[in-house]
Every structure is written in C-alpha cells, then in structure tokens.
Amino acid sequence: PRDVLLSHAALQVGRGLGFGLHETLDQIGAVGGPLLVAAVLKVGYGFRGGFLALGIPAAIGLGVLGLAQWLYPSPRDFEPEPEMTSAKGLPRVFWLYLLAAACVAMGFADFPLIAFHLQRQSGSDGAGIPLLYALAMGVDALAALGCGWLFDRVGLWSLLGAVAVSAGFAPLAFSGTYALTVLGMVLWGIGLGAQESIMKAAVAGMVAPETRGFAFGLFTSVYGLAWFVGSALMGVLYDFSLTGLVLFSVVTQGLGAAILLALVSRRQAEVG
Secondary structure, X not given: OHHHHHHHHHHHOOHHHHHHHHHHHHHHXXXXXXXXXXXXXXXXXXXXXXXXHHHHHHHHHHHHHHHHHHHOOOHHHHOOOOOOOOOOOOOHHHHHHHHHHHHHHHOOOOHXXXXXHHHHHHOOOOOHHHHHHHHHHHHXXXXXXXXXXXXXXXXXXXXXXXXXXXXXXXXXXOOOOHHHHHHHHHHHHHHHHHHOOHHHHHHHOOOOHHHHHHHHHHHHHHHHHHHHHHHHHHHHHHHHOHHHHHHHXXXXXXXXXXXXXXXXXXXXXXXX
16 A cells, blocks of 8 residues: 555656655664664663654654645545556556566575575674675665666666666675675665665556556565565575575576566567
8 A cells, every 4th residue: 555655646756766765764764763772772761662762753654644644635636647548457568577576586585594694604793794784775775766766767777777786696695705795785785775666666657546556465465475485495595505596596586687678678669
C-alpha cells in the first residue's frame, strides 16, 4: 500500500525522484533511530527509555500520515488521467520485468553473509564490519536520489546501469582484500539503493492505476521470495565453493541485466 500511494504522489516531483527521496529518508531514519537509542542508553535511561524515545518519531509519523489522509483523501487524483487504456490484467512487459527483478534479487547477497565472511577472514573482533555497513547505507541513500533523478530522464536505462555496476560487488566483497571489500560495499550500496527506489518506480509506469495495488503486492512477493531462495543457495555455496558463490551472484544478476536490456531495446523500438 505504501508503494501504491507513493506511485500516485510521486508524480508531483517525478516518479524516480519521488521513490528515490523516500528511500533516502528511510535510510536517514534507519540510522537516526539506533543513534537515538544509543544516546538514551548513554545517559543512563536504559532500554525502557530508548523504546519510549522511539515512540516520539513513531507518533510524528502517524500524525503526518493522518494529516495526509485528511488533506488528500484520494491519492489517485494526483494522476490527471489513466496511464493505460485498460485495467484488465497485467501487461506482458510487467511479467518480463518481474522476471528480471527476480534474477537480480536472487543474485544479491544479503549483508549478514558478507559480514560472516568478513569476520571469518579477519579473525578480529569485527569492529570494522558495522562501519562498512554504515558506508553501504550512506551510498544507498545517495544512489537512491541519483538513480531516481536519472530515471525521470532516461527511464529504465538508469536501472540497467545500476544493476550492471552493482553486479560486480560479489568478487570484491568476497575477495579477502580490505580495499577491494570497501569498493565492493560501495557497489552493493548502489545496487540496494536502485532496487529500493527506481526498481519500484518502474512498476508504476507499467500498469494501470486500478491494478497497481495487486501489481506492487505481486512484485514485492516475488522479489522477496527470489531474494530468500538466492540467499539460501549462496549460504550453501559458501560452505562448498566461494568461487561458485561469486559466479552464481554475477551470473544471476547478469541475466537480470540482460532481460532489462531486452526490455529497454524493445520499448525503444516500439517508440521509434
């Protein structure tokens, strides 16, 4: 439901920028919340005080949501006219796009696996691992904005570029060399930022407003399931062959990029 609401409201600034801004603000909150709890713990109010402090931004968020509902009771009104002539079913381009997104998700390693590898390789207390994650989250926030801005100008080419770039994270993040690992986490952050912003924004332009709720629900379900299956397979591969894990990640993401390239080329041919 959140993504459906965003797909309507983001038209005021551009869908790509709207979804990108949402992801950036999400990351600010994801960093700010733990810092707030850490500050409360530091001054001695314990976890009870920390959870009470988190109630403040939560209440503000609910208040803003209620205000938005009161001011804009029908978010679909942001769209001056239907983007598609028929709301029956989902178009073929959506299903192909869903397949591409599933491939990208399947090859995108979750951070706990990367963190486990870093801890195993370093043999230290792992104090630097949270810093690498913080770096990736910062890159995520910036990439979401940048990719969103590009999406409003070049469309799916921006997503294709982000996927192609981030597909190289696995050989670097699992290399065992710190400098390469840092670069790998930067690429990982770019990929995550694109997936959490413009990958969703593209869905809104493919389906009619009347079927957008189902489309986003289906997209998120398939994307999440593909990420789960891919993460499980990479966890198994890690115990047998690190090279196999890296190849699996690169190949599946590369397959997703190839499908995206085919979609972009086809749509350009149709416009031409």
